[in-house]
Amino acid sequence: MLGWAVTFLVIAIIAALFGFGGIAGASAGIAQILFFVFLVLFVVAMVARAVRGKPPV
Template identity: 60%
Template sequence: MLKWAIVFLVIAIIAAVLGFGGIAGTATTIAQVLFVIFLILFIVSFFMSRRGPRP
């Protein structure tokens, strides 16, 4: 998921440089949402793995 966030961020940067403001804004929003979802899932999996396996 982090890979997709980076891809959309690169698309947003390229679109902004070329002057496509609407596409850049949309791609930036998608990248931010994917990054937040990645962080939430990462934190949840980190704490679940620290609990250890259940018997």
């Protein structure tokens, strides 16, 4: 999921360089949403691992 966020961020940067503001804004928004979903899933996984008694890696 983090890879998809980086991909959309790169698309947004390239689109902004070429002047496509709408595409750049949409891609940046998608990248931001994917990044926050990744963070939430990562924290949930770490909490679940800690509850089961395994130390975080």
